[in-house]
Each structure stands twice: as C-alpha cells, then as structure tokens.
Amino acid sequence: MVSKGETTRHLILESALARASLVGLEGLSIGGMAKEVGMSKSGLFAHFASKVELQQQVLQLTIDRFIDLVIAPAFRQPRGEPRFRALFENWIRWEGSDWMPGGCLFISTANEVDDRPGPLRDLLVESQRSWLEALAKAAQLGVEVGHFRHDLDCRQLAYELYSIILAYHHFHRLLRDPTSRTRVDQAFERLIRDAKP
C-alpha cells in the first residue's frame, strides 16, 4: 500500500515536473512549489530537504517515465526494424507529452547543466549514455535478425536517430514549423533505408 506521504510526494513531483518543463530545473524552488501545490514551505521541506534534492527527484521521475513510455514498450516489439521504429515513434510522442507543457526536460536540462559539474549533470549524462546504448543494442539486434546490413555502424545509427529527434524538438517548438513532423519522418526513413542490407 502506498502511504499518504508517498502520494503527496508524488503529487508534488508531478507538479514540479510540469513546472520544470516550462522554467527549467534551475527555475524550481521549494517556496515556489509550496505555493503551486498549496502547502507550507516547511510542509514541502518534510519531503525534500533541499532544492537540489527536489531537482534530482524530478529528473529521476522523468528518467523512469522515459523508460516506461519510450524504451520498455519498444523492447516488447519484435526485434529488428519493428523495435527500432517503435523507439522512434514512442520518442516523438514523448516530445509532445502534455505533462511536459514546455517540452522535453532532458533537452532543457542539458542546456542548464552542461557547464555545471554535480549530481544533476551526472544523472543526466548517465541516462543519455544508457539510451544511446539501448538504441545501439536495438540496431545490433536488427543486424542479427537480418533486417539491417552486417557492416552497419550501430553506434552511428543510434547517434543519428538521436540527432533527428533533437532537431524535431528544436524546429517544432521554436519555429512552430508545421512541416517538422514530415521532416523528421523523412529523415528517419532515410536512416532505415541506409541501414538495410
């Protein structure tokens, strides 16, 4: 059974995630979140000892959710091209999640922490590395089942899939470019075509 304290903590984190999506993890504060969820500041401190702890838990929640919504469902698809396509589709859907109204928290956090060593940076770097590994692994399985060519550079394919998602986020959110979905689909099809035997 989930305790009342655990439920409250989770509700605060959900609300903090949505807020961080708009103002960045740096823009979060214990005082601001207390106001947002209608609690006292000391009530919030009972759940998060510091701003850094709040930021870390928000980032960890987002990482767990990315695994649940993007990685895990794709790895339940058949190996090879279907799984690789599912990773792409799930990821594009992720970028438009309505519980991240200000866009992908990983991309905004990357901009915030790339010059700031510390636990937030470490957590983000570790997650990004493990997804690149997961993408490369999915590509490698595609080679093993014969959907992709045997001389495919799987890490390069992982890097390029990541590239087109980053560009989708950039153009879709900044330029509000109505063609951005078509562009990313075309780029993805070119990647798949080049990967085939």
Next chain:
Amino acid sequence: MVSKGETTRHLILESALARASLVGLEGLSIGGMAKEVGMSKSGLFAHFASKVELQQQVLQLTIDRFIDLVIAPAFRQPRGEPRFRALFENWIRWEGSDWMPGGCLFISTANEVDDRPGPLRDLLVESQRSWLEALAKAAQLGVEVGHFRHDLDCRQLAYELYSIILAYHHFHRLLRDPTSRTRVDQAFERLIRDAKP
C-alpha cells in the same frame, strides 16, 4: 571614427555575450554586467535602457557574428559541394568558439524562449528561418551546378544538416564524448553521398 561610447558599448556586449553563453540570456542582468565590467549600474543604463534591450543587443551581435564567420565565408566558396562543405565546417568551428565558453547562444536561447512570445523569440526565430533558407539555397545551387541530384529535396537537406549540428552540440558538450567529431563527420558524409546524382 568609432566614438568612445560606441567602444564601451561594444566591450560590454562582448562581455555579456560570454556571460550569456554560460548562464543564458535570462541569467543576464544590468547590475551583474556592471560588476563584471567594473562600471556603475547607472553607467550601464546609459548604454542599455533595460535588461531586455541588453539581451536583444547581445543576441543581435551573435547573429551578426554568425553571418560574418559561418555564412558569408561559405558563400565566397565556389557554388555546390565546396560551399556546402564550408557551411558545415564553419558551423562546427562556431560551436567551439572560445568567446562562447558555455556553448552556442542560439541553442540555449531556443530553450529559454520557445514558450515565451516576445522580441527575443521573434529575433531568434527570424534568424533560424533565414539560415535554413541560406542552407537550402546553397543546396539548390549545388543542384544547378550538377554536384547534387536534380530531385534533391533541398529544404530536407538543410533540415538534416541542422540536425547533425544540434546533435554535435548536445553530445560534445553534455557527454564530453571524444567521438562526437567523428560521428558528425560521418553523418555529414552520408548526407553528401545521398545528395549526389
């Protein structure tokens, strides 16, 4: 002749650009910049009426410089593949400019303003649109001189060139990945190969 006031204004802007590269345009303040350049706050207000004006001028300086260092020198190269390669090379060099110690100001500003309508967002969007146009134009000239195939989707190529630069910035700065230069080079060569007749 450049006036003393103009020189001072320019020195403040240079210093503000370096600072914004680290903390974002949002992180700039008139007070902070006054301290940074050893002037009084009212001295700074003589040059910039508000924080927004300071931010706009820093962004405009960065845009002008991008044109001077990336776009213009490439457009002095022969049309077609040499010019397209020069755009890529100049842009990669731009991402490592030592006067932007915290990385590309356009990318961090994109994250800051994508949800905030206003003059900063308008200025950034306008610049990004015009570079996509310039890239597509360079690709189109490549088709005209026969370096690229006649059915090439020039806007798609522009979008994909932009994608790999965004990924280079992300992986190079966040993951400090030593292979990021090789990865972006390989991605670029694949783009060029696919564009050829």
